[in-house]
Amino acid sequence: QQQVKQSPQSLIVQKGGISIINCAYENTAFDYFPWYQQFPGKGPALLIAIRPDVSEKKEGRFTISFNKSAKQFSLHIMDSQPGDSATYFCAASRTGGGNKLTFGTGTQLKVEL
Amino acid sequence: SAVISQKPSRDICQRGTSLTIQCQVDSQVTMMFWYRQQPGQSLTLIATANQGSEATYESGFVIDKFPISRPNLTFSTLTVSNMSPEDSSIYLCSVKSSYNEQFFGPGTRLTVL
Numbered sequence: 001q002q003q004v005k006q007s008p009q010s011l012i013v014q015k016g017g018i019s020i021i022n023c024a025y026e027n028t029a030f031d032y033f034p035w036y037q038q039f040p041g042k043g044p045a046l047l048i049a050i051r052p053d054v055s056e057k058k059e060g061r062f063t064i065s066f067n068k069s070a071k072q073f074s075l076h077i078m079d080s081q082p083g084d085s086a087t088y089f090c091a092a093s094r095t096g097g098g099n100k101l102t103f104g105t106g107t108q109l110k111v112e113l
Numbered sequence: 114s115a116v117i118s119q120k121p122s123r124d125i126c127q128r129g130t131s132l133t134i135q136c137q138v139d140s141q142v143t144m145m146f147w148y149r150q151q152p153g154q155s156l157t158l159i160a161t162a163n164q165g166s167e168a169t170y171e172s173g174f175v176i177d178k179f180p181i182s183r184p185n186l187t188f189s190t191l192t193v194s195n196m197s198p199e200d201s202s203i204y205l206c207s208v209k210s211s212y213n214e215q216f217f218g219p220g221t222r223l224t225v226l
Contacts, residue, residue, distance in 0.1 A: 043217035
Protein backbone atom coordinates (compact mmCIF):
# COMPACT_ATOMS: atom_id res chain seq x y z
CA GLN A 1 0.00 0.00 0.00
CA GLN A 2 2.87 2.35 0.63
CA GLN A 3 4.88 1.64 -2.50
CA VAL A 4 5.75 4.10 -5.21
CA LYS A 5 7.06 2.45 -8.38
CA GLN A 6 9.33 4.48 -10.65
CA SER A 7 10.56 3.84 -14.19
CA PRO A 8 12.84 3.78 -16.02
CA GLN A 9 15.82 3.08 -13.79
CA SER A 10 18.08 4.97 -16.19
CA LEU A 11 17.52 7.21 -19.17
CA ILE A 12 19.74 8.69 -21.85
CA VAL A 13 18.38 11.66 -23.81
CA GLN A 14 19.93 13.86 -26.44
CA LYS A 15 20.33 17.54 -25.72
CA GLY A 16 17.14 19.36 -26.62
CA GLY A 17 15.01 16.25 -26.30
CA ILE A 18 12.21 15.44 -23.85
CA SER A 19 12.95 13.35 -20.77
CA ILE A 20 9.99 11.45 -19.33
CA ILE A 21 10.00 9.65 -15.98
CA ASN A 22 6.97 7.76 -14.72
CA CYS A 23 5.69 6.84 -11.26
CA ALA A 24 2.76 4.79 -10.06
CA TYR A 25 1.36 4.57 -6.55
CA GLU A 26 -0.99 2.25 -4.72
CA ASN A 27 -2.24 4.19 -1.73
CA THR A 28 -5.24 6.29 -2.78
CA ALA A 29 -4.83 8.36 0.39
CA PHE A 30 -1.70 10.00 -0.99
CA ASP A 31 -2.41 13.67 -1.68
CA TYR A 32 0.97 15.25 -2.36
CA PHE A 33 3.38 14.21 -5.12
CA PRO A 34 6.79 15.93 -5.29
CA TRP A 35 9.75 15.33 -7.56
CA TYR A 36 13.31 15.70 -6.30
CA GLN A 37 16.54 16.19 -8.23
CA GLN A 38 19.78 14.92 -6.74
CA PHE A 39 23.28 15.59 -8.01
CA PRO A 40 26.19 13.39 -6.88
CA GLY A 41 27.36 14.33 -3.42
CA LYS A 42 24.36 16.56 -2.75
CA GLY A 43 21.06 16.23 -0.91
CA PRO A 44 17.82 15.94 -2.90
CA ALA A 45 16.40 19.30 -4.04
CA LEU A 46 12.66 19.83 -4.41
CA LEU A 47 11.97 20.38 -8.10
CA ILE A 48 8.22 20.55 -8.51
CA ALA A 49 5.17 19.10 -6.78
CA ILE A 50 1.49 18.52 -7.51
CA ARG A 51 -1.69 17.80 -5.59
CA PRO A 52 -4.49 15.63 -7.00
CA ASP A 53 -6.89 18.50 -7.63
CA VAL A 54 -5.03 19.39 -10.85
CA SER A 55 -3.94 17.20 -13.76
CA GLU A 56 -0.88 19.17 -14.78
CA LYS A 57 1.60 21.63 -13.32
CA LYS A 58 4.32 23.40 -15.23
CA GLU A 59 7.34 25.28 -13.94
CA GLY A 60 9.73 26.39 -16.64
CA ARG A 61 10.96 23.33 -18.54
CA PHE A 62 9.56 20.92 -15.93
CA THR A 63 5.99 19.59 -16.08
CA ILE A 64 4.17 17.10 -13.87
CA SER A 65 1.27 15.20 -15.43
CA PHE A 66 -1.10 13.54 -12.97
CA ASN A 67 -3.67 10.83 -13.68
CA LYS A 68 -5.70 10.20 -10.56
CA SER A 69 -7.81 7.35 -11.95
CA ALA A 70 -4.73 5.46 -13.11
CA LYS A 71 -2.79 6.37 -9.95
CA GLN A 72 0.13 7.55 -12.05
CA PHE A 73 2.16 10.72 -12.38
CA SER A 74 5.07 11.66 -14.56
CA LEU A 75 7.81 14.25 -14.90
CA HIS A 76 8.53 15.75 -18.29
CA ILE A 77 11.72 17.74 -18.85
CA MET A 78 11.48 19.75 -22.05
CA ASP A 79 14.55 20.87 -23.99
CA SER A 80 16.75 18.65 -21.80
CA GLN A 81 20.23 20.03 -21.11
CA PRO A 82 23.47 18.37 -19.97
CA GLY A 83 23.06 20.24 -16.67
CA ASP A 84 19.87 18.25 -16.08
CA SER A 85 21.95 15.08 -15.77
CA ALA A 86 21.13 13.88 -12.25
CA THR A 87 19.08 11.31 -10.36
CA TYR A 88 15.37 12.07 -10.10
CA PHE A 89 13.11 10.72 -7.39
CA CYS A 90 9.35 10.82 -7.30
CA ALA A 91 7.65 10.68 -3.91
CA ALA A 92 4.23 10.68 -2.32
CA SER A 93 2.75 11.53 1.05
CA ARG A 94 -0.61 11.98 2.71
CA THR A 95 -1.61 14.82 4.95
CA GLY A 96 -2.97 12.58 7.68
CA GLY A 97 0.14 10.41 7.68
CA GLY A 98 2.51 12.92 9.22
CA ASN A 99 3.62 14.08 5.75
CA LYS A 100 6.09 11.21 5.62
CA LEU A 101 7.46 10.87 2.11
CA THR A 102 7.53 7.50 0.36
CA PHE A 103 10.12 7.63 -2.39
CA GLY A 104 10.37 5.90 -5.73
CA THR A 105 13.52 4.00 -6.61
CA GLY A 106 15.06 6.82 -8.65
CA THR A 107 15.95 7.43 -12.30
CA GLN A 108 19.46 8.28 -13.43
CA LEU A 109 19.17 10.75 -16.28
CA LYS A 110 22.02 11.48 -18.62
CA VAL A 111 21.64 14.19 -21.24
CA GLU A 112 24.16 13.84 -24.03
CA LEU A 113 25.42 16.55 -26.35
CA SER B 114 12.88 27.35 1.42
CA ALA B 115 14.77 26.62 4.65
CA VAL B 116 18.57 26.54 4.74
CA ILE B 117 19.71 23.30 6.32
CA SER B 118 23.24 22.36 7.35
CA GLN B 119 24.58 19.07 8.57
CA LYS B 120 27.74 18.16 10.45
CA PRO B 121 29.89 16.31 9.73
CA SER B 122 29.62 16.27 5.95
CA ARG B 123 31.42 12.93 5.87
CA ASP B 124 33.20 10.57 8.23
CA ILE B 125 35.00 7.26 8.26
CA CYS B 126 34.42 5.28 11.44
CA GLN B 127 35.48 1.98 12.93
CA ARG B 128 32.92 -0.73 13.57
CA GLY B 129 31.52 -0.77 17.09
CA THR B 130 31.78 2.99 17.54
CA SER B 131 29.02 5.62 17.42
CA LEU B 132 28.64 8.82 15.43
CA THR B 133 26.36 11.76 16.16
CA ILE B 134 25.13 13.77 13.20
CA GLN B 135 23.89 17.31 13.69
CA CYS B 136 21.19 19.09 11.68
CA GLN B 137 20.72 22.85 11.96
CA VAL B 138 17.93 24.86 10.28
CA ASP B 139 17.88 28.62 9.78
CA SER B 140 14.24 28.94 10.87
CA GLN B 141 11.94 27.32 13.39
CA VAL B 142 10.23 24.19 12.09
CA THR B 143 7.82 21.82 13.77
CA MET B 144 8.66 18.63 11.95
CA MET B 145 12.11 17.28 11.15
CA PHE B 146 12.83 13.95 9.55
CA TRP B 147 15.87 11.70 9.31
CA TYR B 148 16.42 9.55 6.21
CA ARG B 149 18.99 6.99 5.14
CA GLN B 150 20.17 6.61 1.57
CA GLN B 151 22.29 3.53 0.98
CA PRO B 152 24.79 3.67 -1.91
CA GLY B 153 22.98 3.97 -5.23
CA GLN B 154 19.61 3.53 -3.56
CA SER B 155 16.53 5.56 -2.77
CA LEU B 156 15.71 7.31 0.50
CA THR B 157 14.23 5.49 3.46
CA LEU B 158 12.67 7.30 6.40
CA ILE B 159 14.28 6.45 9.73
CA ALA B 160 12.21 8.59 12.08
CA THR B 161 10.22 11.78 12.58
CA ALA B 162 11.56 14.16 15.22
CA ASN B 163 9.15 16.63 16.79
CA GLN B 164 10.29 19.11 19.41
CA GLY B 165 9.11 18.26 22.89
CA SER B 166 8.20 14.65 22.19
CA GLU B 167 9.84 11.32 21.55
CA ALA B 168 10.88 10.59 17.99
CA THR B 169 8.64 8.26 16.01
CA TYR B 170 10.56 5.44 14.33
CA GLU B 171 9.65 3.60 11.14
CA SER B 172 9.49 -0.14 10.87
CA GLY B 173 12.97 -1.61 10.93
CA PHE B 174 14.55 1.23 12.88
CA VAL B 175 14.86 1.30 16.67
CA ILE B 176 15.75 3.95 19.21
CA ASP B 177 18.66 1.96 20.66
CA LYS B 178 20.39 1.94 17.26
CA PHE B 179 19.38 5.44 16.11
CA PRO B 180 18.74 7.68 19.14
CA ILE B 181 17.46 11.12 18.17
CA SER B 182 17.38 14.38 20.07
CA ARG B 183 15.29 17.46 19.25
CA PRO B 184 16.11 20.06 21.90
CA ASN B 185 14.56 23.02 20.06
CA LEU B 186 12.79 24.05 16.85
CA THR B 187 15.98 24.59 14.82
CA PHE B 188 18.21 21.66 15.77
CA SER B 189 18.25 17.87 15.88
CA THR B 190 20.82 15.11 16.19
CA LEU B 191 20.84 11.52 15.00
CA THR B 192 23.28 9.04 16.53
CA VAL B 193 24.25 5.88 14.69
CA SER B 194 25.22 3.49 17.47
CA ASN B 195 27.45 0.42 17.55
CA MET B 196 28.16 0.81 13.85
CA SER B 197 28.77 -1.98 11.37
CA PRO B 198 29.76 -1.77 7.68
CA GLU B 199 26.05 -2.17 6.82
CA ASP B 200 25.47 1.29 8.31
CA SER B 201 27.59 2.88 5.57
CA SER B 202 25.12 5.28 3.97
CA ILE B 203 24.23 8.88 3.44
CA TYR B 204 22.16 10.23 6.34
CA LEU B 205 19.89 13.13 5.50
CA CYS B 206 17.75 15.40 7.61
CA SER B 207 14.77 17.20 6.17
CA VAL B 208 12.26 19.75 7.40
CA LYS B 209 8.63 20.37 6.58
CA SER B 210 7.66 23.89 5.61
CA SER B 211 4.36 25.55 6.44
CA TYR B 212 3.25 24.61 2.91
CA ASN B 213 3.94 20.93 3.61
CA GLU B 214 6.98 20.91 1.34
CA GLN B 215 10.04 18.98 2.53
CA PHE B 216 13.54 20.34 2.11
CA PHE B 217 16.67 18.29 2.60
CA GLY B 218 20.06 19.00 4.04
CA PRO B 219 23.27 18.19 2.15
CA GLY B 220 23.68 14.84 3.86
CA THR B 221 26.35 13.13 5.95
CA ARG B 222 28.33 10.46 4.13
CA LEU B 223 29.27 7.72 6.54
CA THR B 224 31.71 4.90 5.84
CA VAL B 225 32.12 2.20 8.46
CA LEU B 226 35.23 0.02 8.24
